[in-house]
Amino acid sequence: MLPAVAMAQTAPDTGILQLKYLDYRDWQPGADRMSVRSPAFYVLKPLSDTLAVEGALVYDSMSGASPLYFNTLSGASGVGITEYRTAGDVKVTRYLDGAAVGVGAAVSSERDYLSRAFSLDARISTADRNRTYAFGFGGAADVINSVNGVAENERRNTLDFLVGVTQALSANAILQSNLTYSSGHGYYSDPYKPLDHRPDQRRIFAWLTRYNQHLPDTDATLRLSYRYLHDSFGSTSNALEVAWFQPLPDGWSAAPDVRYYTQSAAYFYFNPPFPSGSVPGQFYTADTRLSAFGAFTLGVAVAKSLPDAWSASVKFEFYRQRSDWRPGGGSPGIDPLSARWIEFGIAKAF
Amino acid sequence: MHRMAGPILTALALLGSGCATLQPPQPWEKGQLARPEMQFDPDPLGARIQQHIYASKEAATGGYGVGGGGCGCN
Amino acid sequence: MPLFRFSFQAMASANALQLWATDEARARRAADAAIADVRRIEAKFSRYRDDSVTTRINRGAGGDAVAIDAETAALLRYADRCHELSDGLFDVTSGVLRRAWNFRETPPRLPDDATLCALLALVDWSGVEWNEHAVRLPRAGMEIDFGGVGKEYAADRMATLCLECGIAHGLANLGGDVRVIGPQPDGAPWRVGICHPRPSGNRPEEAIASIELAEGAVATSGDYERFFEIDGQRYCHILNARTGWPVRHWQSVSVVAPMCVVAGTCATIAMLLESKGGAFLDAQRVGYLAIAGDGSLHGSAATLRSAVGTPDPAA
Numbered sequence: 001m002l003p004a005v006a007m008a009q010t011a012p013d014t015g016i017l018q019l020k021y022l023d024y025r026d027w028q029p030g031a032d033r034m035s036v037r038s039p040a041f042y043v044l045k046p047l048s049d050t051l052a053v054e055g056a057l058v059y060d061s062m063s064g065a066s067p068l069y070f071n072t073l074s075g076a077s078g079v080g081i082t083e084y085r086t087a088g089d090v091k092v093t094r095y096l097d098g099a100a101v102g103v104g105a106a107v108s109s110e111r112d113y114l115s116r117a118f119s120l121d122a123r124i125s126t127a128d129r130n131r132t133y134a135f136g137f138g139g140a141a142d143v144i145n146s147v148n149g150v151a152e153n154e155r156r157n158t159l160d161f162l163v164g165v166t167q168a169l170s171a172n173a174i175l176q177s178n179l180t181y182s183s184g185h186g187y188y189s190d191p192y193k194p195l196d197h198r199p200d201q202r203r204i205f206a207w208l209t210r211y212n213q214h215l216p217d218t219d220a221t222l223r224l225s226y227r228y229l230h231d232s233f234g235s236t237s238n239a240l241e242v243a244w245f246q247p248l249p250d251g252w253s254a255a256p257d258v259r260y261y262t263q264s265a266a267y268f269y270f271n272p273p274f275p276s277g278s279v280p281g282q283f284y285t286a287d288t289r290l291s292a293f294g295a296f297t298l299g300v301a302v303a304k305s306l307p308d309a310w311s312a313s314v315k316f317e318f319y320r321q322r323s324d325w326r327p328g329g330g331s332p333g334i335d336p337l338s339a340r341w342i343e344f345g346i347a348k349a350f
Numbered sequence: 351m352h353r354m355a356g357p358i359l360t361a362l363a364l365l366g367s368g369c370a371t372l373q374p375p376q377p378w379e380k381g382q383l384a385r386p387e388m389q390f391d392p393d394p395l396g397a398r399i400q401q402h403i404y405a406s407k408e409a410a411t412g413g414y415g416v417g418g419g420g421c422g423c424n
Numbered sequence: 425m426p427l428f429r430f431s432f433q434a435m436a437s438a439n440a441l442q443l444w445a446t447d448e449a450r451a452r453r454a455a456d457a458a459i460a461d462v463r464r465i466e467a468k469f470s471r472y473r474d475d476s477v478t479t480r481i482n483r484g485a486g487g488d489a490v491a492i493d494a495e496t497a498a499l500l501r502y503a504d505r506c507h508e509l510s511d512g513l514f515d516v517t518s519g520v521l522r523r524a525w526n527f528r529e530t531p532p533r534l535p536d537d538a539t540l541c542a543l544l545a546l547v548d549w550s551g552v553e554w555n556e557h558a559v560r561l562p563r564a565g566m567e568i569d570f571g572g573v574g575k576e577y578a579a580d581r582m583a584t585l586c587l588e589c590g591i592a593h594g595l596a597n598l599g600g601d602v603r604v605i606g607p608q609p610d611g612a613p614w615r616v617g618i619c620h621p622r623p624s625g626n627r628p629e630e631a632i633a634s635i636e637l638a639e640g641a642v643a644t645s646g647d648y649e650r651f652f653e654i655d656g657q658r659y660c661h662i663l664n665a666r667t668g669w670p671v672r673h674w675q676s677v678s679v680v681a682p683m684c685v686v687a688g689t690c691a692t693i694a695m696l697l698e699s700k701g702g703a704f705l706d707a708q709r710v711g712y713l714a715i716a717g718d719g720s721l722h723g724s725a726a727t728l729r730s731a732v733g734t735p736d737p738a739a
Binding site: 018020022024026038040041042044054056058087089104106117118119120121128129130131136137138139140160161162166167168169170171172174176178180182204206207208210212214216221223227229231233235237239245253255261263266289290295315319321337339341343345 | 373374375377379380381382383385387388389390393394395396398399402403404406407408409410411412413414415416417418
Binding site: 029071072073074075076335 | 442595597615619621631635645646647649676
């Protein structure tokens, strides 16, 4: 586990290096769908008492039976499309007395998609450091160039805002609640899906509340998180996460977690059977990501602290999405989607 | 949707009141709050990975921060 | 009608079957039958199995004739035709040359003339005695290798079995050899990407062109499947059966034909015929897309027209 970064707004006194490897696979009944292998790297380095820099790099290689444009590939060796995504971000934070200001940049690049983003955030604490207010502002500029030529140099620009408060409730309990608002304009359609035509703006409002409770008797920690989100596509979602962190003897720990998520369909989502003609002027998608469904995740993370401030961890998660897992019902005619991922990680404080 | 918010907040309030005291800690009492598992972002890399996985499967993205950039999957 | 996808490992490659079917049970029945037949063919003709037809034939080299069944005889008959069409360059007894060319060794090395000469003496399809019921390799040390036809034949078999199971729309891909079972349900063709023979470092499976196929098959032969490079010169696994040396002219050849086994052998023969490969494919009246050593695209007019992103085709 990582060394503590306390609530007080001072620069961390130790750096952190995290290396992770993700093995992800998803599938639907009767067929394999996609697998992702992804090494990832994160580092946090204090540069002085008042300055710290952090950065992350993630490299995904995704392969599976649903290539972006081609139905299949003919070549002298092997079959299957592998798509790659490289994403990196960096942030510099300056610590002042009772406050911190950060500026960050992020890039995500794939064959047909490029996103560049920036962020500014400020945190201000009360004198007793038991309450911290957070303000954030960020933006992203995306360029989409689909392999099939449907989207050529399409753009999408977004601005995000965040306000939040974190409050230490007692020596053993802490609560955080954030409101975010995002407003974007540009290309939102999926160029690989026929007839897909989405509005050219999207506004998202989200309210995230998290609560951590330490239980001195068992030394365990209960972690709760609830996010309510509503967007102008008409989708409203709720995500509830509960995790239980249990320290075990000899530096081991186990943390099972469960997540329940529901979402309503976008107003321009149409159930199958999908129309074969175009509907001029009307927004339309058959993308099941915008349908109504419920989803459960069940997982556990096991970690062990090692000598010299090293630690190792393994995390398993199982995910299933079904339209009938949503109270009040979901979109009909959609196959359940399942996924599983394993994260191997090592970390070092230095 | 709102029917979930009510029970959650009630549960939080009950949990809070179930503790010994609901009193903001003194500086010398902040030891437990400094534990990694008591942080809201103890695993920055894991959080990036997890948020990206959910963003590729679900319509909802965001709520955790600002200016994180997007991906072609949503 | 949903699309069901089945991926499976066989014949040393990742393979995929995409079937449109009214329900999963029907798709699974067809897929199970097709995949089982691929495994049957692999076991029957594998060089590595003790009980395979290939091993039995090879053990009888220089000795008695070995009995064969109708399926094996049909493949031998087809191999004979390919030998004829290619002026002897396509030879199913040329597998022994792999002993001189080790593509896994580091650092790579070129074979010496003595080794090559000795092995070339064992490459002699026209000397093989065969008929519908038996085959005999005349000299000890000779080997027969169905690698040049096995995968494509299996792809055609997959299509036949799926059609017999009532699947009318689908696609089989066995390690890059593609056979259409039927067009998409709305009649639209399948889009097959042709692998780039010289992809950039982090994109090993990039496509250079696209071919639309509503029926038939496409197979690709290339110099990038197994090779090594010495002093900037590439030596690939496609060996001229007369000289024992790798061919050089084409980086890859993709052929479109009604059956995968025809597409595959035409592609290989075109690679073997080097600069005469284009004329050969024109004479066979198959559609093709060939990428020359300098990266330029050549092909039959119809195929080039349907390929996406082609620069000005050379003659």
